[in-house]
Amino acid sequence: MEHIGLERLTGLIAFARTASLGSYSAAARSLSVSPSAVSKSVRRLEEQLGVALFTRTTRSIALTTEGQELHQRALRLIAAAEDIEQTASSLRSEPVGRLRIAAPLPLGIHVIAPALPRFRARYPDVVTDLRLSDRIVDLVEDGIDIAVRIGALADSRLLSRKLAMQSLCCFAAPAYLAARGHPQRPADLEHHDTVALRYQSSGLLMPWPFQTGERITVIQPDAAITVDASDALIQTLLAGAGIGMTSTLLAAPHVARGTLVPVLDAFTVERSPITAIWPESRRSTPSVRAFLDFLQAEFQGSDG
Secondary structure, eight states, rough: HHHHHHHHHHHHHHHHHHHSSSSOOOOOOTTTTHHHHHHHHHHHHHHHTTTTEEEEEOOOOOOOOOOOOOHHHHHHHHHHHHHHHHHHHTTSOOEEEEEEEEOOOHHIIIIIIIHHHHHHHHHHTTTEEEESSSSSHHHHHHEEEEEEEESSSOOSEEEEEEEEEEEEEEEEEEHHHHHHOSSSSSSGGSSSSSEBOOTTTOOBOOOOOEEOOOOOEOOOOOOOEEEHHHHHHHHHHHOOOEEEEEEHHHHHHHHHTTTTEEGGGGGGGGEEEEEEEEOGGTTTHHHHHHHHHHHHHHHHHHHH
């Protein structure tokens, strides 16, 4: 009976994650197993329960009526199991175990990923699992311990801590500025080559805000080059293409190395808060508390 109980619990986890994420492959990535393992667990569960949980085609799966009824019950069961795990973890004084972190691509690549070796050196018993995407993840359904988000938060069920403000500033390579000179005011950009960012989500160009006292002026330079990813923007600037606007956090490593130089930094604008969020169930987890403190110091250091 004990073996059957454990097998059914495994099947319920696979079923709940598949139903939440919409595919075996997505559930497999979330659980760090193969899609075939998830599929087999779900099929065994269906055999044990005597009901079909999904209708399947060659391209998709969908919950049956019975599956819809059992999905919410399975989520509550898993939440209770995770709460037991987190409570047990909180009783340990040292951070330990797997820590699942979600972040948007640019911040994850330029700020969080380079900091992970320093975190591991400090807490060698913590295994970090960083998941980068511009998709807004559901922390509970995706099993995420901490997520970093930019902008206003909509989910009041989550605990949060402000890490930094995202500031926007212009940057250029030293070679470009040596050849073309430093603009002294935003209007001077008319005489410079500029690189613009187009948002992938909307197809619109990112406007360039500049602050003078309490007043913010927004312009849209006639760009010589337009790209649709922050990483591409920075690489284009590093290659000497001209002046571009991006987050000071993303540019900070290149500024520190001297490969990018702030331009018109007296007009820098603070735009959006960068916030860490985590579920109530993770409140007392030592690894979560340790990473929050570490992350806040990293963001403040990058911004400074």
